Amino acid sequence: MRLGFPRALMYYDYYPFWAGFFYKLGIQLVLSPATNREIMNRGLKLAPDDTCLPIKILVGHLTALKDVDGIFLPRLISMEEKTYLCPKVLGIPESVLFAIPPEIKVYTVDINWRAGKRKALQSLMAFGVQIGCSKSQIRESFVEAQRWMRAYQRMRNASWSFEESMERFQALMEPGKFDSLGFSQIKEPPKTESLNEERDYRPKIALVGHSYLTYEAYANLNLLHKLKEKAQVYLVENVPSPAIEKEQDKLRKRIFWSHAKKVYGAGAVYIQDAEIDGLIYLSCFGCGTDSMTNDLLARRARKAEKPYLVLTIDEHTGEAGLVTRLEAFLDMLERKNSHEAHFSSYGQRLDSDSGLA
Amino acid sequence: MKLTFPHMGNAWIAIQALLESLNLDYVVPPFNSKETLTIGTHLAPESYCLPLKLNLGNFVQAAQLGADTALITGGAGPCRFGYYGEMEREILQDAGYPLEIITLEALDGSISGLAERIRKVAGEKNSWQKILKAMVFAYRKSLAVDQIEHMLHGFRPFAQSPLEADNLYERAKEKLVQAMTEQGIKEALSWLSEQIEEKLAHSSYQEETPLRVAVIGEIYTILEPFVSMDVEKELGNLGALVDRSIYLSGWVGQHIFLGLAQGYRPLKPYYSLAKPYLAHFVGGHARETIGAAIHFAQKGYDGIVQLLPLGCMPEIVAESILPKVQEDYGIPIMSLTVDEHTGKAGVQTRLEAFLDLLERARSQNKVINKGVLELAGK
Numbered sequence: 001m002r003l004g005f006p007r008a009l010m011y012y013d014y015y016p017f018w019a020g021f022f023y024k025l026g027i028q029l030v031l032s033p034a035t036n037r038e039i040m041n042r043g044l045k046l047a048p049d050d051t052c053l054p055i056k057i058l059v060g061h062l063t064a065l066k067d068v069d070g071i072f073l074p075r076l077i078s079m080e081e082k083t084y085l086c087p088k089v090l091g092i093p094e095s096v097l098f099a100i101p102p103e104i105k106v107y108t109v110d111i112n113w114r115a116g117k118r119k120a121l122q123s124l125m126a127f128g129v130q131i132g133c134s135k136s137q138i139r140e141s142f143v144e145a146q147r148w149m150r151a152y153q154r155m156r157n158a159s160w161s162f163e164e165s166m167e168r169f170q171a172l173m174e175p176g177k178f179d180s181l182g183f184s185q186i187k188e189p190p191k192t193e194s195l196n197e198e199r200d201y202r203p204k205i206a207l208v209g210h211s212y213l214t215y216e217a218y219a220n221l222n223l224l225h226k227l228k229e230k231a232q233v234y235l236v237e238n239v240p241s242p243a244i245e246k247e248q249d250k251l252r253k254r255i256f257w258s259h260a261k262k263v264y265g266a267g268a269v270y271i272q273d274a275e276i277d278g279l280i281y282l283s284c285f286g287c288g289t290d291s292m293t294n295d296l297l298a299r300r301a302r303k304a305e306k307p308y309l310v311l312t313i314d315e316h317t318g319e320a321g322l323v324t325r326l327e328a329f330l331d332m333l334e335r336k337n338s339h340e341a342h343f344s345s346y347g348q349r350l351d352s353d354s355g356l357a
Numbered sequence: 358m359k360l361t362f363p364h365m366g367n368a369w370i371a372i373q374a375l376l377e378s379l380n381l382d383y384v385v386p387p388f389n390s391k392e393t394l395t396i397g398t399h400l401a402p403e404s405y406c407l408p409l410k411l412n413l414g415n416f417v418q419a420a421q422l423g424a425d426t427a428l429i430t431g432g433a434g435p436c437r438f439g440y441y442g443e444m445e446r447e448i449l450q451d452a453g454y455p456l457e458i459i460t461l462e463a464l465d466g467s468i469s470g471l472a473e474r475i476r477k478v479a480g481e482k483n484s485w486q487k488i489l490k491a492m493v494f495a496y497r498k499s500l501a502v503d504q505i506e507h508m509l510h511g512f513r514p515f516a517q518s519p520l521e522a523d524n525l526y527e528r529a530k531e532k533l534v535q536a537m538t539e540q541g542i543k544e545a546l547s548w549l550s551e552q553i554e555e556k557l558a559h560s561s562y563q564e565e566t567p568l569r570v571a572v573i574g575e576i577y578t579i580l581e582p583f584v585s586m587d588v589e590k591e592l593g594n595l596g597a598l599v600d601r602s603i604y605l606s607g608w609v610g611q612h613i614f615l616g617l618a619q620g621y622r623p624l625k626p627y628y629s630l631a632k633p634y635l636a637h638f639v640g641g642h643a644r645e646t647i648g649a650a651i652h653f654a655q656k657g658y659d660g661i662v663q664l665l666p667l668g669c670m671p672e673i674v675a676e677s678i679l680p681k682v683q684e685d686y687g688i689p690i691m692s693l694t695v696d697e698h699t700g701k702a703g704v705q706t707r708l709e710a711f712l713d714l715l716e717r718a719r720s721q722n723k724v725i726n727k728g729v730l731e732l733a734g735k
Contacts, residue, residue, distance in 0.1 A: 047677070048673065048676050048677050050667060050668065050673060050676070050694055051673045051676075051677065075636075075637060077637065082433075084433075084434045084435035084640070085435070086435060086670060087435045087436060087639040087640040087641065087643070087670035087671045087673075087674060088639075088670055088673060088674055090435060090637060090638075090639040090640065090674070091635065091639045091643065091671075091673075091674030091677065091678075094634060094635050094636065094674075094677075094678055095635075095673075095674045095677035095678055096677070097681070098677070098680065098681070110636075110637060251443070252443060252446075253431075253440070253442070253443045253460070253464070255440070256433050256434035256435065256439060256440070257434060257435060285404075286404070286668055287404070288406070288437055288668060288669075288670040289437075290404070291402045291403070291404040291405040291406075291437075291668070292402070292405065292437060292440055292444060294402065295402035295405070295444070295448075296444075296447070299447065299451060
């Protein structure tokens with residue numbers, strides 16, 4: 001059996017979970033190709049205008065899944081306790097069904113970790129009936145899925161790049177390689193980046209944002225790569241979860257979306273980190289949770305006088321504009337470090353003379 | 358402590374009744390206006406949803422009138438409304454309006470936490486019995502608000518002039534605001550129904566049956582005429598008989614009384630109707646929107662208008678699914694997105710065009726209906 005899985009949205013965080021799950025079941029997960037112009041255009045054309053960019057990209061990917069026996073679109077309600085994923089993620093699969101031709105069967109399962117691990121396993125077992133798998137098979141696969149997921153998280157915390165981690169998992173998916181899982185190697189330090197030109201100034205920059213934007217090289221115009229050429233880059237996934245939880249405890253009310261929580265927590269950690277020269281918040285037009293976390297972080301950055309740049313991308317973002325802003329930001333950081341002690345943080349000088357009525 | 362609260366349509370009438378019967382010091386913020394929105398837009402994050410912007414405007418204007426504590430409800434998501442209180446506290450603090458914001462919510466099901474907050478608001482002098490009584494009375498008032506609005510919906514297409522309906526509405530609301538007993542509420546309601554009956558009996562009542570149009574969507578947007586650009590009123594003035602998916606008391610019953618009270622229009626039936634189209638709740642009122650669309654389609658309405666603030670996460674999910682409902686039930690659905698830049702003339706033009714299409718579909722029967730369906734939605 002070949003199940004299609006879109007390389008978009010929740011792929012970036014939970015693909016290893018599903019890869020492990022289906023590997024153990026002997027079901028092949030077929031990924032859509034990396035985002036390209038055609039996928040993007042189809043997504044833009046089919047999806048409602050005012051939804052967010054990642055959903056539009058997801059819709060494009062759904063149309064790109066060919067030669068499959070069905071499409072697997074889980075409804076991820078919650079992947080950890082006391083949190084939700086964003087409403088638009090909860091609306092999947094129904095909200096994107098229009099993009100799938102009626103002859104292709106859609107397989108879905110509700111994953112609600114909020115109600116506990118047992119509940120998640122129960123719904124997977126119910127799902128197992130659909131695909132003709134026994135309860136014990138599902139139970140084993142569930143354990144395997146969590147193992148893959150933990151391995152992935154360790155890789156990410158150990159600063160493996162997203163591509164490296166995914167390559168590793170892709171390799172595992174090929175038959176025969178399963179025995180040499182190689183999970184034991186994960187603890188080894190990440191490949192040291194070639195820092196030959198150490199005399200050159202390389203600022204330390206934290207790139208904060210949803211994984212499906214920071215790693216979505218087509219939509220963000222290869223931002224991560226561009227940034228890595230000029231700076232040492234730190235990402236949300238490099239912050240261990242205890243530190244993120246600690247930031248939550250400082251809030252009067254905990255943030256109830258797991259992604260927003262991670263993004264906020266990582267951002268707050270980087271703002272307080274004296275080693276980090278500046279933050280870049282990568283957001284996309286129409287992201288509901290970003291409107292909140294971005295604002296909270298911008299306020300924190302302003303108080304800490306930490307350089308903070310907001311990049312909002314959408315389907316019309318042009319490369320020249322992005323590069324200009326990026327270079328200006330890096331120039332400012334350099335100038336700050338060599339000449340000036342302070343420059344205005346994000347939002348501080350916007351609109352400063354138009355006082356309130 | 359001087360309390361205030363955000364506006365949401367006529368909700369202030371019920372909240373005022375609550376605070377009044379508890380003998381608390383409060384300020385009703387000035388009604389939503391261009392100025393309110395300007396203040397809110399200035400302070401709020403650009404891409405946050407519209408209700409937050411108006412809330413902020415309300416609080417600032419109330420603070421200028423002496424309020425120091427704001428009341429709001431909350432929740433644990435996944436709609437952004439659940440985090441309003443926290444955002445508002447922080448934004449107002451930075452803007453120089455250090456309002457204390459009390460979020461009335463039972464976080465993680467902790468009723469004692471909620472009780473503690475209610476106690477903080479109500480002060481020591483009010484007994485729990487009195488608080489409960491005041492809440493029930495406020496709920497009754499919200500029911501009456503809904504009845505008044507519904508009666509007006511029924512009357513407006515037949516009114517001699519829009520002004521006639523407006524006058525009735527304002528006077529009925531005035532009577533309701535002043536009523537401080539159950540009896541008073543009843544009198545306000547019977548006054549309005551008598552007035553309407555009398556007028557319909559007298560005036561040159563037209564025989565033709567008006568188009569029936571339902572307004573569905575995000576609760577704040579459909580309850581607050583300032584945001585919806587008076588959609589219900591405009592539709593009524595254009596001669597359509599309007600109904601709405603969510604009424605205030607339905608929301609109060611579901612969210613404040615946790616489903617123990619039904620409200621004027623219970624929300625529960627919507628959930629089972631929506632199930633084949635959206636099997637799980639997604640926050641906000643997406644399920645209600647879809648369920649209501651089916652409800653009105655089954656009742657033979659001519660068309661449906663969905664209202665949502667720009668970027669509203671749950672309503673976008675509903676918006677993505679509504680075309681399927683439109684197709685299955687053959688009812689035209691138009692989605693209207695509003696934000697701080699929405700102009701009244703633009704909305705009015707779209708409503709007029711929509712009604713023209715519905716009218717044509719009805720007069721030429723079902724032949725043309727398909728064309729309307731294509732034009733109405735995506």
